[in-house]
Amino acid sequence: MLVKHGVISALTRSTSYSLPSSSSSSSVLRRQQFLVRTLCASRTHLPNLIRAMSSTSEADAESVLRTVTPSLDPKRHKGQAGKIAVIGGCREYTGAPYFAAISALKIGADLSHVFCTKDAAPVIKSYSPELIVHPVLEESYTISQLSEEEKRKVQDKVIGEVDKWMERFDCLVIGPGLGRDPFLLECVSKIMLVAKKFNVPFVVDGDGLFLVTNSIDLVKSYPLAVLTPNVNEYKRLVQKVLNCEVDEENAEDQLRSLAKQIGGVTILRKGKTDLISNGEIVKSVSIYGSPRRCGGQGDILSGSVAVFLSWAQQLKSGQVSPSENPSILGCIAASGLLRKAASLAFTKHKRSTLTGDIIECLGESLEDICPAS
């Protein structure tokens, strides 16, 4: 499965699989290589890719997990297994960004940051000392007395606080617990521009999708963007972008059209079966998970996609075809792992299974598929 969409490119083969060093310049270089590889993978139309596009196929999620997850090498140092940042968390919502950020660590990332509002920060910090939580975002109510000029200064300061960290991150998760405050969302729009400037991939979920659906240009034609809509978020995206209703009869084709219409972003449409497309291929993951639908599972997924997508960039030459799109691989791996962990948690906790219980099963589930040693 992993090689059947292969597009062999000397450019990508020769440059893309060196392990990153710790320096920022290497991070930038790595992301540039990733961008080239992603563009090549999604825009080249060799025969085998065209054949693969002709039908949806169930992904072998366990195989993808085994391929994408790096072996643990004692020679590597802090940060090399992934540095993730979640943009989310406001006065109202604090659980969602925590779930996304802690999931990233539990899967194996080295560092997990959260950029949230000042009100949300102490709460998110108190959930776990393992996260690095930056109290930098602002909501309208904290700046309502300011002049327009002063508001612009506040916005510049917010962007600056995120900007100075940006090139260190391997992937962002934008949206968990973000809320819908206009001033905050405007700042987040600018943060997306900064991420694109540095070629940092980002996963958009929750209120981030509300923002993106209303301003589709924020992600249009950025191949390192991954959208992870649920039923309702998907419905709004389809209405807005394709100007029609969701067509369950032709779900795969519609998803592919949607992703293509947004310029080749990757979309993971969550549902009983998860469907994944970048406008070229469509993959499905339908391993049985759990019948519990407690809130927060989408946050686990978004944090997981960020980690696996980052790892997919770092794959060593020879392990997979360079053309295998890291965003697609990241989505397949995250979907498969979440389902397995949810199933395990449900076995243990039944009706009382909560999102935290599923997070506690991420490690065991991953270990079962690809043992650490």
Place this chain on the structure above:
Amino acid sequence: MLVKHGVISALTRSTSYSLPSSSSSSSVLRRQQFLVRTLCASRTHLPNLIRAMSSTSEADAESVLRTVTPSLDPKRHKGQAGKIAVIGGCREYTGAPYFAAISALKIGADLSHVFCTKDAAPVIKSYSPELIVHPVLEESYTISQLSEEEKRKVQDKVIGEVDKWMERFDCLVIGPGLGRDPFLLECVSKIMLVAKKFNVPFVVDGDGLFLVTNSIDLVKSYPLAVLTPNVNEYKRLVQKVLNCEVDEENAEDQLRSLAKQIGGVTILRKGKTDLISNGEIVKSVSIYGSPRRCGGQGDILSGSVAVFLSWAQQLKSGQVSPSENPSILGCIAASGLLRKAASLAFTKHKRSTLTGDIIECLGESLEDICPAS
């Protein structure tokens, strides 16, 4: 191993190993004795010491742990097994000081304090009721409206809040989660002066190393200072002090030169193999730990060095040679224990091992090496 660098000194032998009483004056006396012993150990050049200096040798960390760790005596009272203070924790970082302070307790210290900013205190307190958290540090943004004179008064107040506690502490850990706010770092510089006035040893890590690298006089020729740089922090120290790049081919010699150049401070250079030097001898610890590089492990180490260094001061006569430098012993013990605990945690949690999991294994790992009873 423990006696081979022995420098027999009547002065140190006759005075240094009495158990401390609870009074402050005894604490002061004990630290003075420690200072004398440390100076003697690092500056005397008897033949056996010179021989020992000629090559790096792998430390027998388990043997050091057994020697340094005190037996638990029901007659001893609160505080005698160690009173540690962490100077760190700001609006942005709260996990790091918590990890350092709780690690000290988990190893066996009696009291663990944290001196942090007002914003950080409630969060750090919420992680654990076991810590004593003082909300006394100030960052620039809280004093930006004050005049220069008022700022100086704030600074004096901050120093005073730490000063009044200082002589009770056996060791400080300066830097975990300190941040880089200029006003805060200026206060911490003054806190270092107070610690030196009372001959209180201190371990410098994280942002404390940023401060020290830019103001090397803060630690220069203070033999009770221990620096614990990681790869990047070490690189900056070498560049600043030795005015050259890191030389991996001659890592031991370069480390010894660096420690000597800073006037005989002890440096624990963290890496795949930890290297420890005080400018005279070089020791290595390379017991296998864990391949996980999640953030926060350095904080465990700094808190652990503080405890073992304190215990090394309290050793009874006859157990070890008086010349065995307590700072070196503390570093060897801490490095060995962290590696053992990380290994144990990894066995249990594999890829999902987090710093908190390693801390939970500190007690079991130490018990395995030197049972409490």
